Amino acid sequence: MQYITTIGLExxxxxxxxxxxxxxxxxxxxxxxxxxxxxxxxxxxxxxxxLNRGAIERTVLAGIxxxxxTPPISKWDRKNYFxxxxxxxxxxxxxxxxxxxxxxxxxxxxxxxxxxxxxxxxSGKEIGLTRIHLEEDVAKSxxxxxxxxxxxxxxxxPLMEIVSEPEITSxxxxxxxxxxxxxxxIYGDLSDADMEKGQMRCDVNVSVRPDSQEELGVKIELKNMxxxxxxxxxxxxxxxxxxxxxxxxxxxxxxxxxWDDDIGETQQMRIKEDAHDYRYFPDPDLLPVKTExxxxxxxxxxxxxxxxxxxxxxxxxxxxxxxxSVLSSDRDLALYFEExxxxxxxxxxxxxxxxxxxxxVLNERDLKVAQCPVSPSKLALIIKMVESGKxxxxxxxxxxxxxxxxxxxxxxxxxxxxxxxxxxxxxIESIVEEVVSxxxxxxxxxQEGNDKLINWLTGQVMKASKGKANPKIIGDLLxxxxx
Amino acid sequence: xxxxxxxxxxxxxxxRLELTEDECERFSEQLNKVIDFIKQLEKLETDSIxxxxxxxxxxxxxxxxxxxxxxxxxxxxxNAPMTSNNQFKVTRVVES
Numbered sequence: 179m180q181y182i183t184t185i186g187l188e189x190x191x192x193x194x195x196x197x198x199x200x201x202x203x204x205x206x207x208x209x210x211x212x213x214x215x216x217x218x219x220x221x222x223x224x225x226x227x228x229l230n231r232g233a234i235e236r237t238v239l240a241g242i243x244x245x246x247x248t249p250p251i252s253k254w255d256r257k258n259y260f261x262x263x264x265x266x267x268x269x270x271x272x273x274x275x276x277x278x279x280x281x282x283x284x285x286x287x288x289x290x291x292x293x294x295x296x297x298x299x300x301s302g303k304e305i306g307l308t309r310i311h312l313e314e315d316v317a318k319s320x321x322x323x324x325x326x327x328x329x330x331x332x333x334x335x336p337l338m339e340i341v342s343e344p345e346i347t348s349x350x351x352x353x354x355x356x357x358x359x360x361x362x363x364i365y366g367d368l369s370d371a372d373m374e375k376g377q378m379r380c381d382v383n384v385s386v387r388p389d390s391q392e393e394l395g396v397k398i399e400l401k402n403m404x405x406x407x408x409x410x411x412x413x414x415x416x417x418x419x420x421x422x423x424x425x426x427x428x429x430x431x432x433x434x435x436x437w438d439d440d441i442g443e444t445q446q447m448r449i450k451e452d453a454h455d456y457r458y459f460p461d462p463d464l465l466p467v468k469t470e471x472x473x474x475x476x477x478x479x480x481x482x483x484x485x486x487x488x489x490x491x492x493x494x495x496x497x498x499x500x501x502x503s504v505l506s507s508d509r510d511l512a513l514y515f516e517e518x519x520x521x522x523x524x525x526x527x528x529x530x531x532x533x534x535x536x537x538x539v540l541n542e543r544d545l546k547v548a549q550c551p552v553s554p555s556k557l558a559l560i561i562k563m564v565e566s567g568k569x570x571x572x573x574x575x576x577x578x579x580x581x582x583x584x585x586x587x588x589x590x591x592x593x594x595x596x597x598x599x600x601x602x603x604x605x606i607e608s609i610v611e612e613v614v615s616x617x618x619x620x621x622x623x624x625q626e627g628n629d630k631l632i633n634w635l636t637g638q639v640m641k642a643s644k645g646k647a648n649p650k651i652i653g654d655l656l657x658x659x660x661x
Numbered sequence: 662x663x664x665x666x667x668x669x670x671x672x673x674x675x676x677r678l679e680l681t682e683d684e685c686e687r688f689s690e691q692l693n694k695v696i697d698f699i700k701q702l703e704k705l706e707t708d709s710i711x712x713x714x715x716x717x718x719x720x721x722x723x724x725x726x727x728x729x730x731x732x733x734x735x736x737x738x739x740n741a742p743m744t745s746n747n748q749f750k751v752t753r754v755v756e757s
Contacts, residue, residue, distance in 0.1 A: 195726050196728045197727060197729075198728075200730055202729045203731040210732060210734050210747060211746065212732075212738060212748065213732075213733055213734045213737070214730075215732050218729050220737065222740075229722065230724065231724065231725055231726060233726065252715050258675075260677055262751045320748070321753060321754065322753070323753070324744075326750070326751050326753050327748035328751075329747075329748065330737065377727050455675060463714065464722075465717065465721070466714035466715050469724070486665045
């Protein structure tokens with residue numbers, strides 16, 4: 179029997195604002211515990227919340243980028259529960275009038291796991307969204323054997339909750355969903371959305387059912403996945419577990435399970451009697467928001483989305499679709515490429531260079547694209563030198579490496595330093611003549627049509643010139659001599 | 662509007678309150694009276710009345726996204742009954 183998997187994701191994303199959602203305390207990491215706090219975010223009695231316009235604008239922008247509708251009026255509600263990370267005993271959230279409704283996330287091919295990109299079940303699939311609402315993050319608790327310690331620096335950070343429809347059907351799609359969503363959020367400069375830093379967190383609902391069965395299986399919630407890959411691993415484990423239970427005639431119970439990435443298992447946390455009873459009610463401390471003006475303002479700030487950028491790269495720079503998707507997968511990478519390509523005639527070569535050489539060096543040194551010390555115009559200059567035959571591609575790589583550590587140096591000066599000065603053309607010509615006369619059989623074969631052997635002869639000339647000659651020029655010289 | 666009378670024990674449980682049997686009975690009576698009072702609304706014709714998002718007809722009270730320094734750790738912890746490493750210390754919370 180075949181089983182159908184149904185997955186829905188609830189993703190929490192910390193917004194990149196200066197201040198918290200309901201007070202002016204700074205948002206950030208790494209400060210001394212409880213430094214960035216005030217009566218409001220500590221939940222002290224009587225403290226009143228005030229809405230952060232920036233957080234509302236960013237959420238509306240996320241909605242526009244993801245094709246959501248925004249209701250004309252949006253309001254704030256209290257979600258009641260008891261936990262020491264939220265000492266006023268309710269979280270301010272949104273219940274029936276969230277900032278965004280509907281919309282969807284387009285799954286980009288390059289956002290699937292590398293090993294699964296060859297057999298994507300449904301390329302171009304869009305996962306529908308139920309809603310996006312804005313709420314406040316809670317404090318950070320650290321559990322130890324003798325108690326729980328609480329740091330309120332995080333409490334009150336604006337948090338978007340993005341709820342998907344249960345339209346994801348495999349762990350690979352869940353992986354692609356999270357990566358695509360992350361890319362879009364980064365493009366909008368809404369969040370850094372790094373799961374490992376807790377800026378993006380996700381709860382997963384998953385159920386299985388035999389394909390003969392109409393209604394959905396028992397929904398089980400998974401928690402504690404700290405990376406996109408961990409979400410994929412947890413889902414693989416949990417889906418097989420659920421199928422095994424069903425096959426063995428057992429019964430699944432609606433419950434919450436915790437993923438342990440070290441052991442590679444999900445473990446039961448709690449069984450839900452009913453849905454959580456949070457007793458939502460409108461927060462009397464906060465006034466509703468009319469969204470029309472916010473939408474108008476944010477419409478003007480919608481950035482080009484990754485897939486739109488990729489399309490433009492294919493159209494304007496004639497790069498391949500694959501290269502375009504790689505280049506647009508990271509906003510900073512796309513910017514770097516575009517700036518270089520704009521200063522260069524050989525746009526395709528620029529794409530190759532950025533993908534193969536620039537990224538390789540950055541990865542090697544564990545740097546982000548934004549930290550690349552070599553400016554786009556210098557890179558364009560190096561590529562131009564290769565194109566004109568002044569230096570070889572390998573020499574260009576060496577020059578790039580030197581520039582990487584000495585970004586202020588002049589590429590021409592590096593050429594002299596490294597002795598990449600093109601050899602005297604008379605010398606090269608004499609080497610070419612020598613190689614030709616020493617290899618009469620190879621020359622004959624070339625004249626009979628074996629063009630590939632030119633490369634072999636070129637290699638001989640390169641060797642004799644100690645790498646100083648330019649292979650392109652040698653090739654041309656050889657052809658002139660022989661053919 | 663809910664029809665059945667209020668389950669005081671359940672609500673008390675949600676609010677982490679422990680009630681004696683006597684209290685339970687008394688509050689049940691009182692709260693049901695409150696519900697009955699609200700139920701008067703059912704008798705009114707409300708079809709043509711627009712729902713309100715808030716009791717006060719004011720919108721868009723917001724501040725710009727500008728931060729200012731918080732309390733600082735020492736002040737923040739002044740009321741804490743127990744602290745540890747500059748954090749509030751509470752009884753161990755088990756992930757239930």
